[in-house]
Amino acid sequence: MLAEIITIGDEILIGQIVDSNSAYIAKQLNKIGVSVYQITSVQDDREHILKSFREAEENADIIITTGGLGPTKDDITKKTIAEYFQDTLKEDVYVRKNIEHLWEHYVKKPLMQVNIDQALVPSKSEVLMNKYGSAPGMWLEKNGKVFISLPGVPYEMKALIDDEVIPRLRERFKFPYIRHKTFLTYGMGESAIAERIEKFEDELPDYFKLAYLPSLGRVRLRLSAKGFNREGIEAEMERQTKLLLPQIEDIFSGFEEDISIEAIIGKYLTERRQTVSLAESCTGGAIAGRFTANAGASQYFQGGLVAYSKESKVNLLGVSEEIIEKHSVVSKEVVERMAKNTRIKFNTDFAVSTTGNAGPSTDDTAEDLGVVYIAIATKSNVYSERFSFGNHRVKVINKAVNKAFEMLQKEILKN
Amino acid sequence: MLAEIITIGDEILIGQIVDSNSAYIAKQLNKIGVSVYQITSVQDDREHILKSFREAEENADIIITTGGLGPTKDDITKKTIAEYFQDTLKEDVYVRKNIEHLWEHYVKKPLMQVNIDQALVPSKSEVLMNKYGSAPGMWLEKNGKVFISLPGVPYEMKALIDDEVIPRLRERFKFPYIRHKTFLTYGMGESAIAERIEKFEDELPDYFKLAYLPSLGRVRLRLSAKGFNREGIEAEMERQTKLLLPQIEDIFSGFEEDISIEAIIGKYLTERRQTVSLAESCTGGAIAGRFTANAGASQYFQGGLVAYSKESKVNLLGVSEEIIEKHSVVSKEVVERMAKNTRIKFNTDFAVSTTGNAGPSTDDTAEDLGVVYIAIATKSNVYSERFSFGNHRVKVINKAVNKAFEMLQKEILKN
Numbered sequence: 001m002l003a004e005i006i007t008i009g010d011e012i013l014i015g016q017i018v019d020s021n022s023a024y025i026a027k028q029l030n031k032i033g034v035s036v037y038q039i040t041s042v043q044d045d046r047e048h049i050l051k052s053f054r055e056a057e058e059n060a061d062i063i064i065t066t067g068g069l070g071p072t073k074d075d076i077t078k079k080t081i082a083e084y085f086q087d088t089l090k091e092d093v094y095v096r097k098n099i100e101h102l103w104e105h106y107v108k109k110p111l112m113q114v115n116i117d118q119a120l121v122p123s124k125s126e127v128l129m130n131k132y133g134s135a136p137g138m139w140l141e142k143n144g145k146v147f148i149s150l151p152g153v154p155y156e157m158k159a160l161i162d163d164e165v166i167p168r169l170r171e172r173f174k175f176p177y178i179r180h181k182t183f184l185t186y187g188m189g190e191s192a193i194a195e196r197i198e199k200f201e202d203e204l205p206d207y208f209k210l211a212y213l214p215s216l217g218r219v220r221l222r223l224s225a226k227g228f229n230r231e232g233i234e235a236e237m238e239r240q241t242k243l244l245l246p247q248i249e250d251i252f253s254g255f256e257e258d259i260s261i262e263a264i265i266g267k268y269l270t271e272r273r274q275t276v277s278l279a280e281s282c283t284g285g286a287i288a289g290r291f292t293a294n295a296g297a298s299q300y301f302q303g304g305l306v307a308y309s310k311e312s313k314v315n316l317l318g319v320s321e322e323i324i325e326k327h328s329v330v331s332k333e334v335v336e337r338m339a340k341n342t343r344i345k346f347n348t349d350f351a352v353s354t355t356g357n358a359g360p361s362t363d364d365t366a367e368d369l370g371v372v373y374i375a376i377a378t379k380s381n382v383y384s385e386r387f388s389f390g391n392h393r394v395k396v397i398n399k400a401v402n403k404a405f406e407m408l409q410k411e412i413l414k415n
Numbered sequence: 416m417l418a419e420i421i422t423i424g425d426e427i428l429i430g431q432i433v434d435s436n437s438a439y440i441a442k443q444l445n446k447i448g449v450s451v452y453q454i455t456s457v458q459d460d461r462e463h464i465l466k467s468f469r470e471a472e473e474n475a476d477i478i479i480t481t482g483g484l485g486p487t488k489d490d491i492t493k494k495t496i497a498e499y500f501q502d503t504l505k506e507d508v509y510v511r512k513n514i515e516h517l518w519e520h521y522v523k524k525p526l527m528q529v530n531i532d533q534a535l536v537p538s539k540s541e542v543l544m545n546k547y548g549s550a551p552g553m554w555l556e557k558n559g560k561v562f563i564s565l566p567g568v569p570y571e572m573k574a575l576i577d578d579e580v581i582p583r584l585r586e587r588f589k590f591p592y593i594r595h596k597t598f599l600t601y602g603m604g605e606s607a608i609a610e611r612i613e614k615f616e617d618e619l620p621d622y623f624k625l626a627y628l629p630s631l632g633r634v635r636l637r638l639s640a641k642g643f644n645r646e647g648i649e650a651e652m653e654r655q656t657k658l659l660l661p662q663i664e665d666i667f668s669g670f671e672e673d674i675s676i677e678a679i680i681g682k683y684l685t686e687r688r689q690t691v692s693l694a695e696s697c698t699g700g701a702i703a704g705r706f707t708a709n710a711g712a713s714q715y716f717q718g719g720l721v722a723y724s725k726e727s728k729v730n731l732l733g734v735s736e737e738i739i740e741k742h743s744v745v746s747k748e749v750v751e752r753m754a755k756n757t758r759i760k761f762n763t764d765f766a767v768s769t770t771g772n773a774g775p776s777t778d779d780t781a782e783d784l785g786v787v788y789i790a791i792a793t794k795s796n797v798y799s800e801r802f803s804f805g806n807h808r809v810k811v812i813n814k815a816v817n818k819a820f821e822m823l824q825k826e827i828l829k830n
Contacts, residue, residue, distance in 0.1 A: 014442065014445050015439060015441030015442030015443075015445060016442075016637070017628070018435045019454075020433045023431075023433040024430060027429065027430030030430060036428040036429070036430075037458070038455060038456060038458075040454070041437070041453060048453075070606070071606035071609065073616070106805075107604075109607065112607065114610060115606055155809070189524070191486035191527060194488065195529060201488065212485075212487050213426055222429075222431070280700075283707075284707025284712070284716075285703025285719065285721065286707070288699055288700025288721040289699060289701045289704045291700075298723055298724065301699075301724075302723060302724045302727055303720065303721045303722045303723040303727035304720070306719040306720070307718045308717060308718040308719075309718055311762070312692075312717055315760070316718070390521075390547075393710055395570050397707075
C-alpha cells in the first residue's frame with residue numbers, strides 16, 4: 001500500500017516554513033504498513049494542485065494533502081478538490097457548529113463571514129472534525145483511491161491523523177504487518193559500520209531492509225520487515241537481531257526502541273527515582289529544553305542554571321573569580337566546579353555542566369573555536385571531558401547537547 | 416526562472432528526518448529571484464530518482480538535489496545521476512585530497528575504501544568542493560538546464576549553497592530583480608487582517624503578491640514584487656508600503672525585516688547596552704535556548720534559571736514556601752516573585768519569568784491545563800499576565816515563549 005503526501009502552500013516553497021507535517025504523517029503511516037512513495041510540496045496554484053493530484057493518483061493508493069485550508073484568498077485547496085472531484089461546496093452543519101463553539105469559547109472575537117465559510121466542504125466528502133481549529137479535514141474516494149485533506153497547522157493536523165485518519169485507514173484497508181527495530185549506536189561512523197556488517201546486510205531476506213540513520217555522532221540502524229505472515233516476520237526479526245547484536249556489541253546503546261536519548265535517560269531516572277540538574281553555559285538552555293519537552297520531566301529534572309556570563313558563574317554558581325582568571329572560562333577547572341556546585345545547590349543525584357566556545361568568536365578564552373568542556377557530578381565524584389566540535393555555532397551546540405546526554409547516560413548506568 | 420528541489424532518501428519518507436534543507440535552499444533561491452516550483456522527496460530508488468529528474472526537467476530550469484551521497488549501499492544518487500547523463504564516474508583528484516585532509520585532521524580514523532570512493536564523480540560534472548565533508552557537490556548541465564547535487568548533511572549543504580551554488584547561479588543566469596518586505600503583526604488573526612485590507616490586496620499591481628504567514632499568534636505579511644525594472648519596483652514597493660502601514664498601524668510591530676522577535680530584542684538590548692535574565696518554569700529553558708541560538712547573545716543575555724521543581728523556586732529564587740502554599744506554584748504571586756528575585760540575582764535591566772501547566776497533567780496547582788503566568792521585572796516595577804494556551808504541551812510551551820518575547824519587547828520600547 002503506497003501513499004503520497006502533498007503539502008500545499010507558497011510558504012513552504014519560499015522557505016518561510018519548514019515542512020514538519022510530512023515527517024509526522026509519514027511516520028504514522030509507516031507504523032501501520034503504508035509506505036510513502038513521495039512527498040510533494042506545491043504552490044497555492046489551481047493547475048499545479050490539480051496536476052499533483054493526477055500524478056499522485058497514478059502512483060499511490062492514499063493521497064494526503066495538508067495546507068491551503070485557511071480563510072484567506074490564497075487558500076484554494078478546498079475549491080480545487082471540489083473541482084477535481086467534479087463536486088460543489090456545501091455547508092456542513094456540524095462543522096459550522098464547531099466553528100461557532102470555538103469562536104465563543106476560545107477565539108472570543110467576532111465571527112466573520114470568512115470564518116463561517118470554512119464550514120463549506122465538497123458535498124461528496126466525509127468530514128473529519130477538527131477539534132482545535134475551524135478548517136475541517138475531508139475524506140473523499142475515487143476509483144478505489146482515498147484522498148484526505150488536512151489543515152496545515154501542525155497540532156490540528158496531528159490530532160486529525162491520530163484520531164481520524166489512521167483509525168479510518170485501518171478500517172478501510174487490510175494492511176500488511178510491518179515491524180521495525182532500531183538499534184542506537186555510538187562512536188562509529190556510518191561507513192565503518194557498513195563495512196563491518198556488510199555480510200549481515202547482504203544476507204538479509206528480501207522482505208527485510210536495513211537503513212542507516214546518522215545524526216550528530218550517532219547512527220541508528222533500522223531493520224524493517226513487511227509481509228502478511230506476522231509470526232514468520234517476528235521469528236525472523238528475532239533471528240536477525242541475534243545475528244546483528246554480537247557484531248555491534250561495542251557500539252550498541254542497549255536500546256532497541258526508537259526513542260530519544262533524553263527520553264531514555266528520563267526512563268532510567270524515573271525508574272531509579274534519581275534526579276538531575278544542569279549548569280549550562282555554551283549550550284544556553286538547550287539541554288534543559290530537551291529534557292522539558294518530554295512530559296513527566298518534572299519527576300527527575302529539578303532545574304538548571306543558564307550561566308551565560310562570567311558574572312553569573314561567579315555569583316550564582318560560586319565559581320571563584322581566581323579560578324576563572326587562572327584557567328579561563330572555558331576550562332576543565334571551571335566546568336567541574338560548575339557541575340559540583342550545581343549538584344549541591346539543587347540537591348540532585350547528578351549534575352551536568354557545559355562551557356565552551358560555540359562561536360562565532362572565542363572572546364577572551366584560551367581555547368579554540370568549537371572547544372567544549374562537559375562535566376558530570378555525582379554524589380561522590382566529578383569528572384569532565386574536552387571536545388572539539390568544529391566551527392558551526394549550531395552544530396557545536398547540538399553536538400555538545402548530545403554528548404552531554406551520552407555522558408550522563410553512561411554515568412547513570414554505572415550506578 | 417523556476418527551480419525544483421528534489422530530496423533523495425528513505426529517511427525523509429519514513430518520517431525519521433524532517434526535511435529542513437529544502438526550506439533553506441528555497442529561501443536562498445528566492446532572494447536571488449528564483450521561484451521554487453516544487454519540492455519533491457523521493458526514495459533511494461533508481462527508477463524513482465530518474466523519473467523525478469525527467470519531471471523536474473520539464474517544469475524547472477534549475478534542479479537541485481540533496482541527499483543520497485553517503486558512502487553506504489543505499490546511497491545511489493551519484494551513479495543514478497551518471498546514468499541520467501549517460502556518463503561514467505571517475506576519481507576527482509582534488510576531492511580525494513580533500514577527503515584525505517579531512518580524515519587526517521578531523522575524522523582521525525582509518526580511511527576506508529568506501530570513503531575514498533566518495534571522490535568518484537560523473538566525468539561531465541563540475542565539482543563543488545565540500546569543506547566540511549567527504550561528499551562533494553556536483554554541477555551538470557543538459558539542454559540549458561542546470562542540475563546541482565548536494566550532500567544531505569545540513570551544514571555541508573548550507574555552506575555549498577552559500578559559497579558555491581548561489582554565486583555560480585548568479586553568474587550563469589540573468590535574474591529578474593526581486594524585492595520582499597515583511598511586516599510582522601501581533602494580536603489579530605489572518606482572516607481578520609485579510610478582511611480589513613481586502614481592498615489594498617485587490618488593488619495590488621499584477622507583479623506584486625501578498626502572503627499571509629501566520630505563526631502562533633503572529634501574522635507576517637509578506638509583500639513581494641518581481642521584474643526587471645529595479646527602480647520601478649522599489650518605487651512601487653514604497654508606495655504600497657505607505658498605503659498598507661496606516662491600515663495596520665495598531666497591530667504592526669515596527670519591523671519591516673523578516674527576523675525573529677528574539678533577534679529584534681537582541682538588537683534593541685545591544686544598542687541600548689541593556690541586559691536580561693530569565694527564570695523559566697514551564698518553558699523549561701526554551702526562552703534561553705532561543706536567545707542563545709543567536710550569535711552575540713552574550714552581549715545582553717546574562718543567564719537564567721530553569722526552576723522546574725518547587726524546591727528550586729524556593730532554594731534558588733527565594734520564593735517563600737508560604738507564598739507557594741497559599742497561591743500555588745502557578746500564580747501571579749509566584750511568577751512576579753520569580754522575576755523580581757531573578758533580576759536582582761543576575762543584576763540585569765530586565766528579567767522575564769514563566770510558570771504554568773504545560774500538561775499533560777496539572778499536578779497539584781489550582782489552575783487549568785494550559786494556564787501560564789508570565790512576568791516582566793524592571794528596575795522599578797514588576798507585573799504579570801495570565802494566559803490560557805490550550806491543551807497541547809508543545810503548543811503551550813511555544814506560545815508562552817513567544818508571548819514572553821512579545822511582553823519583553825513592549826517593555827523595552829517603553830523605556
